[in-house]
Amino acid sequence: MxxxxxxxxxxxxxxxxxxxxxxxxxxxxxxxxxxxxxxxxxxxxxxxxxxxxxxxxxxxxxxxxxxxxxxxxxxxxxxxxxxxxxxxxxxxxxxxxxxxxxxxxxxxxxxxxxxxxxxxxxxxxxxxxxxxxxxxxxxxxxxxxxxxxxxxxxxxxxxxxxxxxxxxxxxxxxxxxxxxxxxxxxxxxxxxxxxxxxxxxxxxxxxxxxxxxxxxxxxxxxxxxxxxxxxxxxxxxxxxxxxxxxxxxxxxxxxxxxxxxxxxxADVAAWEAAKLRLLNGAHSGIAYLGGLQGLDFVNQVVGAPGGQGFVEALWDEAAATLDPPPGLNLAAYRAALMARFANPALEHRTRQIAMDGSQKLPQRLLAPIVERRAQGLPVDALALAVAAWMRWQGGRTDDGSSYKVDDPLAALTAAAVRDDPCDMVEAMTAITAIFPSAFAHDDELKSLLGDHLALLAGQGASAALARYVV
Incomplete structure (x- = not known):
């Protein structure tokens, strides 16, 4: 050996x-x-x-x-x-x-x-x-x-x-x-x-x-x-x-x-963007929506009702912001990613991915949201992933179990947790170390985030995912 x-x-x-x-x-x-x-x-x-x-x-x-x-x-x-x-x-x-x-x-x-x-x-x-x-x-x-x-x-x-x-x-x-x-x-x-x-x-x-x-x-x-x-x-x-x-x-x-x-x-940027917005962006959404349900592993989340549909919807939104490099077939890349996510032998923990979200969200989810909003395009799945991150900052799963939010800005995000979803969106998007100014000035986007957050708080992450059952 x-x-x-x-x-x-x-x-x-x-x-x-x-x-x-x-x-x-x-x-x-x-x-x-x-x-x-x-x-x-x-x-x-x-x-x-x-x-x-x-x-x-x-x-x-x-x-x-x-x-x-x-x-x-x-x-x-x-x-x-x-x-x-x-x-x-x-x-x-x-x-x-x-x-x-x-x-x-x-x-x-x-x-x-x-x-x-x-x-x-x-x-x-x-x-x-x-x-x-x-x-x-x-x-x-x-x-x-x-x-x-x-x-x-x-x-x-x-x-x-x-x-x-x-x-x-x-x-x-x-x-x-x-x-x-x-x-x-x-x-x-x-x-x-x-x-x-x-x-x-x-x-x-x-x-x-x-x-x-x-x-x-x-x-x-x-x-x-x-x-x-x-x-x-x-x-x-x-x-x-x-x-x-x-x-x-x-x-x-x-x-x-x-x-x-x-x-x-000669140029890595297009490869970086595809990986960050497709693999990593989906991973973050999976981590928070799965973690809130108490699901331990990535394959469990994509196997749950609506899990695969949610990931595909997020990819549809994120892919429109990409300029794929020569040699990258996005359809084949997405199919390969889904097979990797569904690998039951890997046991990739949602809580491992959920760590340090404040450092990951800007490039994985927030940047494609800003770009799509500037083009007048919908951001439903991307916004749900961000709303799930916001709810994760409360430190409790949907069944009330507690956990530690492992993040260098955990004190800042904990101070922004509110009972009212709209108030919480206002407080979270005001954290300039995480959110670009476009969020604070976009009332329609904040309303969408508030709706998602209200659904997550009222009916749970499983109900939010179920909307994507195909």
Missing amino acids: RPPYDRSAVRRGVVHLGIGAFHRAHQAVVFDDALRAGDLRWGITGVSLRSAGVRDQLEPQDGLYTLVVRDGAGETTRVIGAVLNVLVAPENPAAVIAALASPDTHIVTLTVTEKGYPIDRASSALLTDDPDVAHDLASLDTPRTAPGFIVAGLAARRRAGLPPFTVISCDNLPGNGGLLRGAVLAMARAHDPDLADWIARDGAFPSTMVDRIVPATTPEDISALAGRGFEDRAMVKTEPFTQWVIEDRFAGARPDLEALGVQLT
Whole structure:
């Protein structure tokens, strides 16, 4: 079961910031494929920016872990050996900077989630009132943010006469490469304008689109694998489908990505928009409408009365805002997505998707609503998904069970919860950190949201979904 290459000969060519389950089921598999193909430059130094959990799981296993791929036909397993070590940034920030500054490092990848980008999405400016950003603007001796670590690493490379590395954001944000580049340049300019100019001239921040459903691993998953003879506390589970589209812009060496199944393109934006508004947008609607009903898994929601009809209606609305790139057949893409959602073996939890909704809604649901309203087009299904998110902020399912709203703006949204649906819509759409000004000024849209919210409060999410039975 061990990887078929000599791990002692592998060099650490990649530093990954935010080494959670998604990275280990997606980008790490691509770099592992490169190692299996004989290119031993692409071992990974993983970095946890917060907790030691992943390090403590992987270290006793020498970085090895099992990738479990599940679909209705069964499952396959594979041991991934690309992760050579894991650093915990708060414990040893100097070691992280040293890894970034290593001559072997050519690529830095990130999966730090939407809330890991301390950037104002409207202006692309750093959030200087964020305590971690303020700390890094004052000193980069012990960085706390991803942009801070990247700048510290690049500064060390410049002092050593090394070229910049390529920085690849793999988070679900439109124009993720440009956003990260802007944050890094702003951080660098605050410390050394010449450093910022060097990064701007010689560095590379390609935008990307990543796609693979990776549910959280459960104790039951670990026990099931142990029953097959593999004790693995760091295992990850996923689906067969995987996709990685990268803007073809690199600062230096890279593996033969095309041979590894990665798509290189001159413009990622159209791929990003399709994934965010179809897959991710539907996922958010499913998460809140399913969660309010007490349904645990995505496949249960699309299998409920009206579940599939709701998703198709949302896709009809969102698809009209897209300009599909060459090679993307939207009808085939939608059919494939529905099959992925219906995969019962995956057990993708609605509450996992529901986390951090304030960071996800703007690009997944709010942007297509604004665009359709500007064209005078209906937004019934998109608005229902947003209304379900609003009701989710109340912390109770339709049967009265309580739960914690896991979101960085949970205090703000909790303060906007009201008994009257129309009052609640007014309070929620006034949160400018989430909603664009077009919502606050659109009385017809707010009325529609209020109607949906009243239905959800009065009859429940199951009744709201039942309207889409075909």
